[in-house]
Amino acid sequence: xxxxxxxxxxxxxxxxxxxxxxxxxxxxxxxxxxxxxxxxxxxxxxxxxxxxxxxxxxxxxxxxxxxxxxxxxxxxxxxxxxxxxxxxxxxxxxxxxxxxxxxxxxxxxxxxxxxxxxxxxxxxxxxxxxxxxxxxxxxxxxxxxxxxxxxxxxxxxxxxxxxxxxxxxxxxxxxxxxxxxxxxxxxxxxxxxxxxxxxxxxxxxxxxxxxxxxxxxxxxxxxxxxxxxxxxxxxxxxxxxxxxxxxxxxxxxxxxxxxxxxxxxxxxxxxxxxxxxxxxxxxxxxxxxxxxxxxxxxxxxxxxxxxxxxxxxxxxxxxxxxxxxxxxxxxxxxxxxxxxxxxxxxxxxxxxxxxxxxxxxxxxxxxxxxxxxxxxxxxxxxxxxxxxxxxxxxxxxxxxxxxxxxxxxxxxxxxxxxxxxxxxxxxxxxxxxxxxxxxxxxxxxxxxxxxxxxxxxxxxxxxxxxxxxxxxxx
Ligand code: ADP
Ligand code: ASP
Ligand code: MG
Numbered sequence: 304x305x306x307x308x309x310x311x312x313x314x315x316x317x318x319x320x321x322x323x324x325x326x327x328x329x330x331x332x333x334x335x336x337x338x339x340x341x342x343x344x345x346x347x348x349x350x351x352x353x354x355x356x357x358x359x360x361x362x363x364x365x366x367x368x369x370x371x372x373x374x375x376x377x378x379x380x381x382x383x384x385x386x387x388x389x390x391x392x393x394x395x396x397x398x399x400x401x402x403x404x405x406x407x408x409x410x411x412x413x414x415x416x417x418x419x420x421x422x423x424x425x426x427x428x429x430x431x432x433x434x435x436x437x438x439x440x441x442x443x444x445x446x447x448x449x450x451x452x453x454x455x456x457x458x459x460x461x462x463x464x465x466x467x468x469x470x471x472x473x474x475x476x477x478x479x480x481x482x483x484x485x486x487x488x489x490x491x492x493x494x495x496x497x498x499x500x501x502x503x504x505x506x507x508x509x510x511x512x513x514x515x516x517x518x519x520x521x522x523x524x525x526x527x528x529x530x531x532x533x534x535x536x537x538x539x540x541x542x543x544x545x546x547x548x549x550x551x552x553x554x555x556x557x558x559x560x561x562x563x564x565x566x567x568x569x570x571x572x573x574x575x576x577x578x579x580x581x582x583x584x585x586x587x588x589x590x591x592x593x594x595x596x597x598x599x600x601x602x603x604x605x606x607x608x609x610x611x612x613x614x615x616x617x618x619x620x621x622x623x624x625x626x627x628x629x630x631x632x633x634x635x636x637x638x639x640x641x642x643x644x645x646x647x648x649x650x651x652x653x654x655x656x657x658x659x660x661x662x663x664x665x666x667x668x669x670x671x672x673x674x675x676x677x678x679x680x681x682x683x684x685x686x687x688x689x690x691x692x693x694x695x696x697x698x699x700x701x702x703x704x705x706x707x708x709x710x711x712x713x714x715x716x717x718x719x720x721x722x723x724x725x726x727x728x729x730x731x732x733x734x735x736x737x738x739x740x741x742x743x744x745x746x747x748x749x750x751x752x753x754x755x756x757x758x759x760x761x762x763x764x765x766x767x768x769x770x771x772x773x774x775x776x777x
Pocket of ligand 1: 306307308309310338508529530531532534535536537538539540541560564565566567568611612613
């Protein structure tokens with residue numbers, strides 16, 4: 304079971320989480336994965352950035368706030384003075400490590416990816432002992448464990464990936480004996496370590512991935528991601544108020560949604576369980592009586608073909624184009640070699656059939672760097688006007704329509720574009736066909752919400768009923 308930042312956001316949330324774990328632990332072996340308390344990772348990253356900028360006072364203020372926040376929760380949840388002092392001591396050790404990391408950064412005025420990972424991971428290292436202590440307080444025997452002991456990763460700081468064989472051995476050696484003795488391990492999400500023991504992180508929102516990595520390593524029966532909404536919804540509820548819970552969805556569809564912006568799942572979450580076919584649930588820790596969404600290896604297509612929508616904003620559209628590029632050797636190869644060298648993740652590509660326009664979508668934060676790199680790569684061609692322009696539209700969004708077997712249902716693209724036309728939403732670029740279960744299109748950032756609401760309405764995705772857990776809360 305993984306509990307996200309909002310689910311462990313304050314003392315009353317943690318009390319609810321303890322109740323969910325207690326009930327489940329009566330029935331089954333449970334491994335718990337926790338995120339940092341809501342907002343804490345953002346604060347830590349801000350402290351890291353301020354350290355690099357040399358603002359000692361801002362860093363001290365952030366750490367003071369974080370100490371108060373965690374102490375307040377410990378005071379509410381832990382009644383025994385002795386236990387409270389033990390937890391406070393353990394948390395203080397983590398804070399002092401944070402102080403030292405920031406002090407080093409302040410001195411050097413340099414924030415390496417390795418130090419940034421160490422600072423941003425402090426939140427999980429604080430929440431795990433808190434949740435374990437809150438469980439013990441309610442009679443559930445538990446142990447807080449740092450995932451650096453379990454999840455062995457490569458050294459790609461900020462986006463590390465696990466070495467599964469090594470991770471499996473570690474989990475067997477460290478977690479299995481605890482489970483055999485009826486102890487609930489409470490593991491820090493988000494974190495791993497290289498074979499040399501250097502701490503890494505799996506990327507923002509990566510605790511979901513931690514949960515499936517541990518599930519695959521232990522051959523778990525199922526994974527439950529407990530969050531703050533009723534499962535995987537037909538669209539982001541912050542943008543589409545009528546969004547509904549999707550009761551069941553395939554790995555493939557859920558991966559597309561996660562990849563194209565559904566924040567409820569880290570994009571790599573399903574990778575870890577795809578081979579072993581472990582089902583994954585997304586459920587609401589604030590309403591545990593609701594069943595939420597079950598993500599399974601394959602799920603039947605629904606009648607209309609479309610299951611859900613997702614969107615990513617704050618993107619930029621880069622166009623390399625002009626009739627002249629037809630004669631330029633290897634434009635595509637050179638374009639992608641350049642974006643790769645600039646470490647710009649290309650989210651969508653579209654090319655006109657005459658080859659005289661290549662559109663790339665990258666995050667806005669990388670747009671300038673990418674355009675500069677492309678202009679430099681094609682400098683000679685631009686001078687000879689073979690490549691006529693490399694342009695940038697800095698405010699676009701990708702909207703993605705997802706559903707299994709959409710290719711077999713005619714007219715989905717037509718209906719989508721017709722409905723959008725009716726609302727005066729211009730479609731800037733389209734990509735379909737890389738997978739048979741999505742159509743993605745690019746619109747201006749200002750049209751993103753209208754595009755989502757209109758498509759949601761067109762495919763009548765807003766008709767739902769709540770499925771609840773039949774007998775007791777599982
Ligand atoms: P956690 O802290 O539990 O990891 P996140 O904030 O990372 O939670 O993800 C949950 C949030 O994802 C929801 O509150 C919701 O606003 C957002 N979200 C975006 N798209 C979807 C979707 N399709 N279904 C459910 N939630 C979504
Ligand atoms: N705490 C980390 C983050 O905010 C990881 C997570 O919550 O999944 O990105
Ligand atoms: Mg999350």
